[in-house]
Amino acid sequence: MPCTETLRTQEYFDGELDASASVEVERHLETCGDCATLLSDLEATRRLIREQASYHRADAPLRRRITENLRREDGDRPGVGRFVGANLRFLSGAASGSAATAMAAALVMFALVPPPASPLVGDVMNAHLRSMMSDHLVDVVSSDRHTVKPWFAGHTDVSPPAVDFAEQGYKLVGGRADYVDGRRAAVVVYRHGAHVINVFAWARDGETLPASASRNGYRFVFWRQGNLDFGAVSDTGRDELLTLARLVQKASGP
Amino acid sequence: MSDRRRRFEAQALPHLDAAYNLARRLARPPLDADDIVQEAMLRAFRAFDTFRGDNMKPWLLSIVRNCHLTAFGRTRAKLEAPLPADAELNLGDRGLIVDDPDPEASVIHTQQGRQLNAIIDRLPAEFREVLVLREMEDMSYRDIAQVTGAPIGTVMSRLARARALLRQGWIGAGQEAPHAVH
Numbered sequence: 332m333p334c335t336e337t338l339r340t341q342e343y344f345d346g347e348l349d350a351s352a353s354v355e356v357e358r359h360l361e362t363c364g365d366c367a368t369l370l371s372d373l374e375a376t377r378r379l380i381r382e383q384a385s386y387h388r389a390d391a392p393l394r395r396r397i398t399e400n401l402r403r404e405d406g407d408r409p410g411v412g413r414f415v416g417a418n419l420r421f422l423s424g425a426a427s428g429s430a431a432t433a434m435a436a437a438l439v440m441f442a443l444v445p446p447p448a449s450p451l452v453g454d455v456m457n458a459h460l461r462s463m464m465s466d467h468l469v470d471v472v473s474s475d476r477h478t479v480k481p482w483f484a485g486h487t488d489v490s491p492p493a494v495d496f497a498e499q500g501y502k503l504v505g506g507r508a509d510y511v512d513g514r515r516a517a518v519v520v521y522r523h524g525a526h527v528i529n530v531f532a533w534a535r536d537g538e539t540l541p542a543s544a545s546r547n548g549y550r551f552v553f554w555r556q557g558n559l560d561f562g563a564v565s566d567t568g569r570d571e572l573l574t575l576a577r578l579v580q581k582a583s584g585p
Numbered sequence: 586m587s588d589r590r591r592r593f594e595a596q597a598l599p600h601l602d603a604a605y606n607l608a609r610r611l612a613r614p615p616l617d618a619d620d621i622v623q624e625a626m627l628r629a630f631r632a633f634d635t636f637r638g639d640n641m642k643p644w645l646l647s648i649v650r651n652c653h654l655t656a657f658g659r660t661r662a663k664l665e666a667p668l669p670a671d672a673e674l675n676l677g678d679r680g681l682i683v684d685d686p687d688p689e690a691s692v693i694h695t696q697q698g699r700q701l702n703a704i705i706d707r708l709p710a711e712f713r714e715v716l717v718l719r720e721m722e723d724m725s726y727r728d729i730a731q732v733t734g735a736p737i738g739t740v741m742s743r744l745a746r747a748r749a750l751l752r753q754g755w756i757g758a759g760q761e762a763p764h765a766v767h
Contacts, residue, residue, distance in 0.1 A: 338741050341748075345725075375762070379763040380751075383698040384698065384705060385698065386606055386721060387606045387610075396619075398598075404627055405586070405587050
């Protein structure tokens with residue numbers, strides 16, 4: 332008949348017993364052959380598993396997907412309130428009436444009321460954050476439009492204007508090929524003071540563009556021009572982002 | 586990044602390997618450990634406000650386990666439905682690819698390691714999970730009880746059974762009895 336203390340011996344092996352209980356088990360082990368054998372079997376089995384069995388680690392793509400899922404979930408959490416608030420402030424600014432704000436109003440026109448959790452906002456934000464974190468801000472470094480624009484022609488599906496607006500405070504840093512919502516996008520990168528602004532452009536496909544938005548401290552402006560959809564993102568203030576959007580609009584021509 | 590997400594990532598991401606290893610040891614095709622872990626992390630993040638304490642590992646692993654059970658229940662429900670025509674069967678990449686796409690596959694496993702993995706994976710799930718949590722994750726009985734929802738006494742008896750079955754399987758596979766080093 333097997334010893335009734337085997338579970339106790341296992342507890343001892345697993346470090347689940349306090350000092351005095353451990354001493355009791357050790358005393359028992361001196362006289363019980365069953366439990367002494369069990370203890371050495373337990374040690375052997377543990378060693379076998381820890382030395383030979385595969386430990387499956389989460390690989391880098393899975394880790395990236397998870398942090399992106401969390402980012403997206405986090406961004407969607409504030410829900411409709413933020414969007415509405417941003418739009419109302421935006422509209423009241425546009426209503427103050429000047430040539431410049433007429434342009435801003437044009438931007439609003441393009442920004443048809445979106446589903447509140449438009450995946451585009453999350454995607455543009457993720458692409459922006461990726462570019463800031465991964466040392467992959469630009470593929471082609473240049474403040475020369477004659478360098479950046481032809482580079483796009485060879486590396487992306489679209490070729491948006493890449494104009495340096497250094498005089499207006501927006502220095503052209505370079506260009507990058509990226510993806511937004513699964514579509515290939517050309518990105519024109521600007522520096523405005525300490526801030527980086529990514530201006531994404533992709534071939535329009537009829538999808539409703541989100542309203543300009545604010546999420547997690549980042550600002551977003553979307554607009555449509557010709558056969559391109561644009562999305563600008565940065566941690567600048569909203570007005571600074573709008574100013575650049577207007578400059579890009581103007582440079583793209585009517 | 587919101588403060589809530591920052592806190593969640595700081596506490597949860599260190600246990601991502603443990604979550605994935607458990608999911609890999611629990612999931613059987615067509616279930617996919619990647620999907621289970623992604624779902625579990627999202628659920629955990631949504632429920633983060635209900636988490637109390639300073640050790641997130643058992644809480645997180647219990648969510649992984651529940652996600653697996655939910656997914657498992659779904660596939661069983663599907664299996665009981667009439668079989669779709671061949672054309673509708675979603676064989677996916679996994680159904681067609683014979684080789685394990687896991688990067689670990691590139692690491693040459695010893696014959697012994699493969700055999701041991703197979704023996705572990707053939708253990709009934711309730712034994713397999715306590716074995717993985719104790720021997721691979723080094724978790725206490727109390728934490729294992731939290732993950733599995735079983736009382737500590739049950740954890741102890743399942744663990745004893747799992748170890749005995751593993752040892753039998755190992756010897757039955759013609760391997761030399763594992764021996765301790767002293």
